[in-house]
Amino acid sequence: MKPFQPEEVIVEQGSEASPIYRNLRRTLPDVPFRFVGEVSRRVGDGSSMTDPFGAAKKKLYLAKHKGEFFKKCPGSDGQVCCNYFVINFASNCPMDCSYCYLQEYLADNSELKVFSNVGDLIAEADQVLRKHRGMFFRVGTGEITDSLALEPFTGMVGELMPYFVEQPNVLLELKTKSDCVASLLDFDPKGRVVVSWSMNPQAVIDWDEADTASFSERLSAARRCQEAGYRLGFHFDPMIEYPGWEIDYRAMIEEVFATIDWKRLSWLSLGVLRNTPGLKRAMRERFPGTQLLTGEQVLCPDGKLRYFQPLRVEMYRKMVGWIRRAAPTVKIYLCMESKEVWQQVFGYAPACEKDLGNEMAPGAESAWL
Ligand code: SF4
Numbered sequence: 001m002k003p004f005q006p007e008e009v010i011v012e013q014g015s016e017a018s019p020i021y022r023n024l025r026r027t028l029p030d031v032p033f034r035f036v037g038e039v040s041r042r043v044g045d046g047s048s049m050t051d052p053f054g055a056a057k058k059k060l061y062l063a064k065h066k067g068e069f070f071k072k073c074p075g076s077d078g079q080v081c082c083n084y085f086v087i088n089f090a091s092n093c094p095m096d097c098s099y100c101y102l103q104e105y106l107a108d109n110s111e112l113k114v115f116s117n118v119g120d121l122i123a124e125a126d127q128v129l130r131k132h133r134g135m136f137f138r139v140g141t142g143e144i145t146d147s148l149a150l151e152p153f154t155g156m157v158g159e160l161m162p163y164f165v166e167q168p169n170v171l172l173e174l175k176t177k178s179d180c181v182a183s184l185l186d187f188d189p190k191g192r193v194v195v196s197w198s199m200n201p202q203a204v205i206d207w208d209e210a211d212t213a214s215f216s217e218r219l220s221a222a223r224r225c226q227e228a229g230y231r232l233g234f235h236f237d238p239m240i241e242y243p244g245w246e247i248d249y250r251a252m253i254e255e256v257f258a259t260i261d262w263k264r265l266s267w268l269s270l271g272v273l274r275n276t277p278g279l280k281r282a283m284r285e286r287f288p289g290t291q292l293l294t295g296e297q298v299l300c301p302d303g304k305l306r307y308f309q310p311l312r313v314e315m316y317r318k319m320v321g322w323i324r325r326a327a328p329t330v331k332i333y334l335c336m337e338s339k340e341v342w343q344q345v346f347g348y349a350p351a352c353e354k355d356l357g358n359e360m361a362p363g364a365e366s367a368w369l
Pocket residue numbers: 092093094095096097099100101102144145146177212
């Protein structure tokens with residue numbers, strides 16, 4: 001993976017006292033730093049740029065986060081929810097997948113930003129986790145950024161780990177398409193951290209996941225994390241249907257399970273390509289050659305476009321079959337799918353989001369179908 005290096009770091013007044021600022025200064029000695037009063041919401045005026053979203057990925061902002069850090073994952077209307085919480089410690093991503101929903105979600109707020117007030121983040125998480133000790137939290141950091149792509153410079157995860165590994169009612173998920181795991185290997189995760197990878201066959205990575213780590217780099221990073229004691233997860237998401245997809249996806253599954261000890265996997269998720277009309281417009285402008293705009297998709301009740309339901313069910317069933325052959329009892333869930341689809345794929349659907357959330361807790365080793 002070609003290491004990301006920002007062209008410039010722009011520091012909002014007041015962020016110089018942050019440990020993240022100290023880390024950036026140490027790890028980016030040759031990159032110019034600029035100091036500003038307050039970070040504006042737009043990068044440039046957009047008029048002279050052919051690709052303002054792409055341009056925003058090249059400069060790194062360090063600024064204070066003014067809203068809440070800890071939120072319930074919004075999920076998707078009418079789809080089975082996996083009771084997931086998110087902590088947003090950064091916004092936007094230095095990598096550039098053609099299908100990335102951030103192109104629409106962050107269109108008006110696209111600066112690549114990392115938040116400097118780590119102390120506020122930990123204080124807020126602590127308040128929630130202490131107040132609900134009887135509840136188990138799966139917390140992800142990869143909703144509006146990649147959890148690890150900026151780690152070699154920001155050291156953000158390194159700042160958070162000492163707190164999260166000591167909490168009895170949380171699993172922190174670090175979700176990535178990078179191979180930036182070097183700093184994690186120095187920590188004892190104490191069973192509280194899952195490092196997970198979004199996986200696709202190399203052909204899909206070449207077509208639609210620009211600047212990400214290759215399939216083998218991701219797998220090798222996963223293996224290093226497993227050897228260092230981390231729990232692992234894999235998200236085969238978004239699965240893409242194309243001529244010959246079965247051959248590539250089956251080979252990918254076989255390679256993953258030949259490399260990883262599946263008995264120490266925390267979970268696997270499956271999801272197909274999801275789009276919205278707005279995202280398709282952004283993709284057409286930024287990635288006019290992508291094949292993802294040509295396949296047939298139908299509008300679902302949550303406003304998202306997906307493959308026709310029978311095709312989705314067929315894809316999931318095939319994937320579950322290949323996975324089960326290698327890893328008979330590993331936990332598998334579907335991401336943003338309806339109860340009907342769950343029912344057809346697994347023969348049951350979680351009765352409520354609590355059921356699914358509890359299945360993900362450490363020690364809940366019951367086999368999923
Ligand atoms: S790695 Fe994730 S966040 Fe980054 S561009 Fe790709 S889909 Fe978007």
